Amino acid sequence: MSRRLRLLFTALALAALLWLLFAAAERALALAQRFLALPEWLQWTLGSVLLVFAAAGLSVLWWLLRPRRRRRPLPVPDRSSLEQRIGQLRERGADTGALAAELGELDRRRVSARVYVALFGEISTGKSSLIRALAPHAQVASDARGGTTREVGHYDGAFPDGRTLVLADVPGSREAGGEAHETLACEEALRAHAVIYLCAGDLNRSQADELRWLADFGKPLLLVLNKADQWTAVERDKLLARLTQQSRGIASAVLAISAGGSERYQRQLADGSTESVERQRKPAIEPLLQALDRLTAPGAEGLENRRENAVLAGLHQRTGTLEARTRAEEAERIVRKYARRAIVGALAAVAPGSDLVIQGVLATGLTRALAELYGVKVSDVQIEDFVQQAKLTLRTGSSIVLAVAGNALKAFPGLGTLGGGVLHAFAYALIFDSMGRALAASLAERQSLDQDDASARLKELLADAGGTRLRQLAALTIDAVRDRVD
Ligand SMILES: Nc1nc2c(ncn2[C@@H]2O[C@H](COP(=O)(O)OP(=O)(O)OP(=O)(O)O)[C@@H](O)[C@H]2O)c(=O)[nH]1
Ligand SMILES: [Mg+2]
Structure with missing residues (x-):
């Protein structure tokens, strides 16, 4: 409405x-x-x-x-802008191999003009068993233990009318510690023209989220309740009704099947003994064949646009993640460079107050370098304001900084042996490291130079005497002092 x-x-x-x-x-x-x-x-x-x-x-x-959740389509970038972003990342030394390969696979499948259908679902819901039912000659492993399928496998399947399709078996989701496998499965699902989402009962919260995630990418979806042989007709109908309600507006059809799988039973032998025998259950997948036939009726060409959009939208997210990571790594290099300069500056400053002058110049340089890295336009006045505010923060927080630096001298004995001025130099390392990190985090999140936000983060970082960071700064100080002596 x-x-x-x-x-x-x-x-x-x-x-x-x-x-x-x-x-x-x-x-x-x-x-x-x-x-x-x-x-x-x-x-x-x-x-x-x-x-x-x-x-x-x-x-x-x-x-x-009553509030209603509206589905917003995911942003789909155009191919050329995506390629441009990937090219820029490559120039900055990032590993863009996987992103380029994804684009290559997108083209390869388009040219092949075959219909791809991916199976998807939690571990042990019967994906591999269903592959076996749909492609009887496929060599697929299925097992009662979850996490049997570890990589993506492709199998040739065919409809009763002879139309062919490529079926993708993927690792199951929600395996403890199986995040990497889950990523493989998600990426393969985005590459397919349609997805069969398998479950073996009511959908739990994470399954419902997965289903919605696929729908957000515009995937044509079938929600399939497998292992229907385990339920009575009444139970099955109740489950189907519940699944229909849970996937309203998301799945094209909801249906129940029996992929088969294997079962063990005890066989009586002629000599009176028994042996345990494994046999394949007979699959009952007729409703799925019909629904799949309807869903893939437009053919590879008819479904290609939606598939391409899903892959590009997925690539947009992956490229964004890599951009953020590459920028964060670059920011860290910049911060380390300025922290080192601050140490050297603090050690070199002899005239009273002259270190403040040097450090003011350095703080301005650090702010400008980080703003440029994050593509945020800042004026000289804004930078000046920010540095002034940071100095104010430091004035009130100097006792904390000195206390942290004093403790570091005791905690990292190498520092203490370096003699006078080191406490001072280490304090500056801590200040510049905190200032750089605060600024980088604020710029990344807000895409602007927000003084209040950056200052609040700076205050927090100055008081944070976390072990690894202090150890790195101690090493940086020791290096800088030794270099100076040599
Ligand atoms: N009762 C019954 N059991 C089934 C059915 N289909 C599969 N199974 C059993 O379910 C278990 C898991 O089957 P798989 O096909 O390995 O499941 P999967 O989803 O591929 O599992 P992962 O690869 O670990 O993600 C096996 O013990 C199968 O025998 C079915 O229709 N009915
Ligand atoms: Mg499997």
Whole structure:
């Protein structure tokens, strides 16, 4: 229902409710004198009726105004801008091999003009067993132990009418410690024209999330309840009804099948002994074949656009992640460079107060370098303001910095042996490292030079005496001092 229409309904409902309340009030006033004269049971009845009316009005209002989650389509970049971003990353030394390979696979599949269908679902839901049922000649391993499938496998399948398709078996999700396998499965699902989402019961929260994730990429989806042989007809229908409700607006069809799988039973032998035998259950997948036939009816060409969009949207996210990581690594290099310069500057400053001058210049340089890295335009005035504010923060926080530096001298004995001025130099290393990290984090998140946000982060970092960071800074200080002595 559109928002305007909902507002109109709300207004009408409100007017009706008001009218009801006024009418009731007026009536109540008019009846007030007579009301007192009425017997008590009649007074109660009248009151109850009014209450019921008010409750009904409120529930209608709630139904009209209740919050609804709207699906927003994921951003799909155009191919050339994506290639440009990947090229820039390559120039900056990032490993873009996987992203380029994904683009290559996108083209390869388009040219092959074959329909790709990926199976997807939690471990042990019967994906590999279903592959075996759909492609009887495929050599696929299936096992009661979760996490049997470790990589993506492709198998040739065929519809009863002879139309062919490529089936992708993927590792199951939600395996403890199986994040890398899960990523493989997700990427393969995006590359397919359609996805069969397998479950073996009601959807839990993470399964519902997965299904929604696939739908957000515009994947044509079938939600398939496998192992239907384990349920009675009544139970199965109840489960299907629940799954239909859980996947409304997401799955093209919801159906139940038995992929088969294997079962063990005890066989009686002629000599009276028994042996355990494994046999394949007979698959019952007719409804799936029909639904899949309908879903893939447009053919590879007809489904290609949606597939390409999903792959590009996935690549957009992966490229974004790599961009953020590459930038963060570059930011760290910049921060380390300036922290080192600050140490050297602090050791070199002899005239009282001259270190402040040097450090002011360095702070300006650090701010400018980081802003440039994050592509944030900042004026000289903004930088000057920020450095001034950072100095203010440091003035109030200098006792904390000196305390941390003092502790570091004790904790890292190498520092203490270097003699005078080292405490001072280490304090500056800590200040510049904190300032750089605070600024980088703020620029990455806000895409602007937000002084308050960066200062708040700086305060936090100055007081954070985390072990590894201090150890790195101690090593940096020791290096810088030794270099100076040599
Ligand atoms: N009862 C019953 N069991 C089934 C059915 N299909 C598969 N199974 C059993 O379910 C278990 C897991 O089957 P797999 O095909 O290995 O499941 P998978 O989803 O590929 O598992 P992973 O590769 O670990 O993600 C096996 O013990 C199968 O025998 C079915 O239709 N009914
Ligand atoms: Mg498997």
